[in-house]
Amino acid sequence: MDINEIRKQFPVLDQQVYGKPLVYLDNAATTQKPLCVIERERDYYLHENCNIHRGVHYLSQMATEAYENARKTVARFINAPESHEIVFTRGTTESLNLLATSLGMLFFDGYRASIPSGCDDHGLSASPSGDASSVGRNDSIKILITAMEHHSNLVPWQQMVQRHGGELLVVPMDDNGVLDIQAYEELLKQRPQIVTMAHVSNTLATVNPIKEMIRLAHQYGALAVVDGAQSMAHLPIDVQDLDCDFFVFSGHKMYAPMGIGGLYGKTEWLEKMPPYQFGGEMVDTVSFEKTTFNKLPFKFEAGTPNVGAALGLETAINFIESFDRQEVAKHEDALLAAAIEGLSKIDGIRFIGQAPERSGLVSFIIDGIHPYDLGTIIDKMGVAVRTGHHCAEPVMTRFGIPGTVRASFAMYNTMEEVEVLVKAVTRASNMLR
Amino acid sequence: MTIKEIQQGIIDDFSMFDDWMDRYAMLIEMGKECPIIDEQYRNDQYLINGCQSRVWLHAELKDGKVYYTADSDAVITKGIINLLIKVFSGQTPEDILSADLSFLDEIGLKEHLSPTRSNGLLSMLKQMLLYAEAFAASTK
Numbered sequence A: 001m002d003i004n005e006i007r008k009q010f011p012v013l014d015q016q017v018y019g020k021p022l023v024y025l026d027n028a029a030t031t032q033k034p035l036c037v038i039e040r041e042r043d044y045y046l047h048e049n050c051n052i053h054r055g056v057h058y059l060s061q062m063a064t065e066a067y068e069n070a071r072k073t074v075a076r077f078i079n080a081p082e083s084h085e086i087v088f089t090r091g092t093t094e095s096l097n098l099l100a101t102s103l104g105m106l107f108f109d110g111y112r113a114s115i116p117s118g119c120d121d122h123g124l125s126a127s128p129s130g131d132a133s134s135v136g137r138n139d140s141i142k143i144l145i146t147a148m149e150h151h152s153n154l155v156p157w158q159q160m161v162q163r164h165g166g167e168l169l170v171v172p173m174d175d176n177g178v179l180d181i182q183a184y185e186e187l188l189k190q191r192p193q194i195v196t197m198a199h200v201s202n203t204l205a206t207v208n209p210i211k212e213m214i215r216l217a218h219q220y221g222a223l224a225v226v227d228g229a230q231s232m233a234h235l236p237i238d239v240q241d242l243d244c245d246f247f248v249f250s251g252h253k254m255y256a257p258m259g260i261g262g263l264y265g266k267t268e269w270l271e272k273m274p275p276y277q278f279g280g281e282m283v284d285t286v287s288f289e290k291t292t293f294n295k296l297p298f299k300f301e302a303g304t305p306n307v308g309a310a311l312g313l314e315t316a317i318n319f320i321e322s323f324d325r326q327e328v329a330k331h332e333d334a335l336l337a338a339a340i341e342g343l344s345k346i347d348g349i350r351f352i353g354q355a356p357e358r359s360g361l362v363s364f365i366i367d368g369i370h371p372y373d374l375g376t377i378i379d380k381m382g383v384a385v386r387t388g389h390h391c392a393e394p395v396m397t398r399f400g401i402p403g404t405v406r407a408s409f410a411m412y413n414t415m416e417e418v419e420v421l422v423k424a425v426t427r428a429s430n431m432l433r
Numbered sequence B: 001m002t003i004k005e006i007q008q009g010i011i012d013d014f015s016m017f018d019d020w021m022d023r024y025a026m027l028i029e030m031g032k033e034c035p036i037i038d039e040q041y042r043n044d045q046y047l048i049n050g051c052q053s054r055v056w057l058h059a060e061l062k063d064g065k066v067y068y069t070a071d072s073d074a075v076i077t078k079g080i081i082n083l084l085i086k087v088f089s090g091q092t093p094e095d096i097l098s099a100d101l102s103f104l105d106e107i108g109l110k111e112h113l114s115p116t117r118s119n120g121l122l123s124m125l126k127q128m129l130l131y132a133e134a135f136a137a138s139t140k
């Protein structure tokens, strides 16, 4: 694996900020895009742009085919059994909102009553069932999340239980940022309908034992949702092996363009779930009285999708797969280990998140120094990191800190960059004390 | 000294340093010397939430002049607050309201007052001017 060759694929890395070479270590927020991805999207607009699924003409057919092939590539990448189990969305947040809204309707609005028996590929009838309103609030609604979730995997569920009347249960974690699995099992005994958890925490880097957690969730009759925003670029994903019911991710955190991401769901559940956005290609037949919905996955893709970005996502997946993924993981782990070792020599440093199994990033604070100050100074040295609560305020509250400094890695980062990071943080902390 | 003279003094101080590191070192020093808000005002009522760093601001009118005190949990933020306090404190509300703030540009700190920086400084500057406006109205 030749990092210099890889870096040539990422022109954005080759620049100076404030007269210093850019050291980009904010990959957990978004990764940079390789030329092949940029060119794929550009090419689409140069030669192929067309609205899909509707035209009988040549370009439309080509674009539709390309888009559907991209879906197949995503399915293959995460080993989904069927490509109709992949719904394209704008990303993790949209996927989670889709789930919270649609599952909320399915479980708690009496939507079940409106599902025709023997519901086939053609989806649901949306004609009012009449008894949806009579089901009313349900006090037994429980959604189980973990203490380390990103706001995107917290707020949609919280709003869902508030809307339907219910309760959010939270799996606690210890001081190292490791989930308490015993407490998890205890909470499962309260019979939540849905369990949702990050595969990898975006603040603590913890790799959660999701396979075991999914198994336990099923044992207690709950559906299992996995937030894969931070894992897709780094770890191999096999949704059949995991046996999760849903898996969500963002393209832009895995070398793909912004504005595209996905939701994997088991056919069985996607079929039962009602659509949550309406219009466009997601319908089957429409009259003023009644609408029937298109089959999977289209019933969840209302309106014109981001076709160019979906093609970029496919190219990003091919890009990732063009490397020996184990070798990439080894390289990224080595960067992480070197960063931790270098930073640990700094007086007063405290790592937030010290789970035995971590991936992709390191979060820390330094005694008496505000993360914002540290980030401001090292920015001037060309080092791009993230400071703040990383959209996980409850995690900050849990550790009693205002925020952390977070350095996160991608395949194109180098050991030299880790050295610059360590030097910059050392120098800044001397200045700020 | 007039606001203009104070601003010129700050520009002169900053221009002694070519290196941004020295400028930030100076800002950090200024942060440590910020006139700190009285403990009784260091509460939510005087808090300006800027997402990443929190800022508390208080002002009072003495002999027709405004005096500010403040605090922040981030020292660079506090340094910039002190810079503004140096410029505004001890001036009349009218002078504060008509002040030109382009000196921040000249010393290369304007970016910190941009709306995209989630540090609370912009809201704090607005709050400083609001105090001046309220005092101006009350003395009319």
Ligand SMILES: Cc1ncc(COP(=O)(O)O)c(C=O)c1O
Pocket: A028, A029, A090, A091, A092, A093, A094, A150, A152, A153, A198, A200, A201, A202, A227, A229, A230, A250, A391
């Ligand atoms: C764990 C996790 N979940 C969800 C999200 C939200 O992703 P997006 O903003 O792409 O929707 C992020 C992004 O920071 C994340 O790290």
